[in-house]
Amino acid sequence: MLGEDKALEILNKAVGYSDADMTQASIGVGQSSLTRFANSVIHQNVSEYNAQLAVKAVVGKRVGSAMTNKLDEESVRSVARKAAEFARNSPENPEFVTLPVPQPISDVDAYDARTADYSPEDRARDVAGMIAEGTKLGASAAGQLSTGYEEYAVVNSLGVSAYYPSTMATLTAVMAADTGFGYADRYASRISDINPIEAAVEAATRSVRSKDPQPIEPGEYDVVLLPYAVTDLVEALSWLGLGAKSVQEGRSFMCGKMGEKITGENITIWDDGLDPNGIPRPFDAEGVPKQRIDLIVNGVGKAVVYDTFTAKKEGRESTGHATSAVGSPYPLATNIFMRPGDSSVEEMIASTKKGILVTRFHYTNVIHPILTLVTGMTRDGTFLIENGKVTKPVMNMRFTDSYLERLANVEMISRDTMRQGWTVVPAIKARGFRFTGATEF
């Protein structure tokens, strides 16, 4: 690892080498390793050590950026001067006001030495255990286990100086039992918070249960969506319309809807980068501290998130949601939480006369951003619910539906939530989900 002192030293040098009026330098550097398996064999197994040093230079209201992955003295000097040269060559951006000024940053404990040092042998042992569980249950295993660390730091000429190290472990398992498929995934800052065997059993059991899926007529069904599927709804809302940029450009479903009801009253969604129940981070790509922002409260649109550029445009302060140190400003809520309810997946199934249990969605894409109209497929475990019971696996279906409309028709929400990347969501039961096509498996 570079360590805080070395990381900040590099950034201070970069800022020093720039002769621009204002300069921001940021660095992300780390080692990440990923063991991938398919057909119950490790077929790809990789590791990388990489860095990105990004410099944003501001001359008057002219802004330029440059990046490199080389951290030697000459490269640091060169990237800083390139950014300043680009800034001088750029026309003025009258909407640019300033880089952020320093603010107090909370301590976040997101680094775990064991996760950073997890070895190829450790990962192979975990994967071997998952494969063995699959074999025991009659399923062939595919998936990945990744571990690694990243150090991220930001310095700017206005006094921002921030550093934090973090670790990340992710696991996915797709098990195949003849014609049946099952899925599970896990995300954590600490590898010890992930139980590969339990995830393998979940995926393998689901694959066995989904053997010999039957065709079913597309149409409107009540659905029980596991958290793997719910995260797609919530994250789509985030990048379609919960950032200030899309609102300022008139392309968000939040345009003209602030303070109005946009989902059912039982839906509350917020962003909180400091909550250890998610994957916490203390500050954003510009070094602005994270904070909790309530986005949708009891179905009412309450707020969107800002970076410094979009905030200053409206005369307000950044909420700490810059996603990139350079490039086009596009603030995003990336640490999203959806409020849990008081139900369980079992209770949702028991309450359903006829419906579909969806494990997860595949290849979803937006047809209309303001309508939040999305299409996609089900995948890796889709089941028919009849009279309160899961009666049979069904072939995958295509849906074409409005995510906001579906969130206006949520009947039940699970009390348990699940971490899905940086998003934390419960399972839900929703009325009238629109399946518009079917496939052959």
Add this chain to the structure above:
Amino acid sequence: MIAQIRHTSRGLHVFRVVSISKQEIALYTANASWARFVRLCMGGLDVRELTDKVLRKVLDLGASYGDIRIVKRAHEHIGVKNGKVESLSSETEEGFGIRVIADGSWGFASSLMIDPDEIESVADLAVRIARASATVEHEPVKLAPVEPAEGSFKCPVAIDPFEVPVDEKIQLLMDADGIMRQTEQIKVAESVLNFWHTDQVFASTDGSYIEQSKTESGVGIAAHAASEGETQKRSYPADGGTEAQAGYEFVQAWDVVSHADRIAKEAVQLLTAPQCPPDVRTLILEGSMLALQLHESCGHPIELDRVFGTEAAYAGTSFLTPDKLGNFRYGSDIVNIFADSTLPGGLGTFFFDDEGVPAQRVEIVKDGVFVGYLTSREAAAKLGMRSNGAMRADGWNRIPLIRMTNINLQPGDWTLDEMIEDTKKGLYAAMVGSWSIDDKRLNFQFATEIAYDIEDGSLGQIYKNPTYTGITYEFWGSCDAIGNADEWRLWGVANCGKGQPGQCMHVGHGVAPSRFQNVRIGVISAENE
């Protein structure tokens, strides 16, 4: 998987369906800029000496195979939005990756620090990782044979885009931007330029030592119109822009300024256009849309690693299983599809793939019958074949995977006008809006930016939010007219995603507008089915 569609258009780069010969490849050989890369990267060290040394080392460590790629890549991006330069950046990155087979399993390790000590240490790690892979029961990896190759290869460009002054490039986008925003109700005008230059050394224990160098350029503009509760977009030359393996001459030839006013007005017209009706109709697809259709429904399912399940946990598998090879009816009799990594200017064009296999043409669908895959040395060996050279890695820190090269639909006999005149009731759909396909590549649904009603052989009113959906082999089976060689263009797709960790590949698709029968269109919701 794909994040955006890119392409070229009529009037420019009319890349015919031709292959270049080995003699022509030799003509492209150039060493001058490569020598500079070697010095810059290695502080004066002899790269060949270094790769020889590390390859000897991995064999000494017990590996049965090893290769190393050293890559340096530069990227310049300019983004203008609503009269302001929103992003202006230059990025350089370099590093190396070592891939080995030890104890019959794969290992790969990579680092940004190109120095002899780091390379030695990363070689150790790669072998250690391979040995860890091998602790799980497996059949030893077998590679199909390949002839060792040596040489330096560079694709020519007329105007080096990195030498064009930044203010000149910004001005081009500002001009287009200003014209788009003259149209009322254009809420957002955006335009982009992208330039890449990549230098790569590949060396393997099989005796290959190959240097390749390429330059890619891209340009695009888009106008977003918005009114209360509605937003519509038109792009040129394609959604997100278009790229080719070419210099700044490619950008100039697109003449985006001349199209800025048209797309702005069309975006505004779409705000009040009727919704595309639900129906089952004759569908004619414009070239860039058909390029994406070909990408998703043919390019991905013919990747033999997907077929063997190695992408099962991420992008998925394929319906084109080996039992279908040579006998499965993929399309109608007029459908002929081929892969060709030698097409000049293609984003999927190279001299050798990242396993040292030479670029080549491969038949994929012949007279409607599925006849070929894209392969790697490992996957081809499983079918008793030799690799046809489709292994490509996204940079120094990623392993090569089987990736599309340039996947092309052989031109037919029709002009677009003839196709429209020959259609009684249909829809002409243009430019990619959105895309989705299942994990075996059967059920797809695409949206386009705009569609035109066809009534009695003429284009009629426009529709907003057009969509169409189908099953891959039924759709291609309904193809009854393919545009001729004059209508054929080689489009680029610059963000084809695959793999874990994720990789983004530049690939090409040569197509002409084509016609399909009995296609379900206008699927927006259950109410209008």
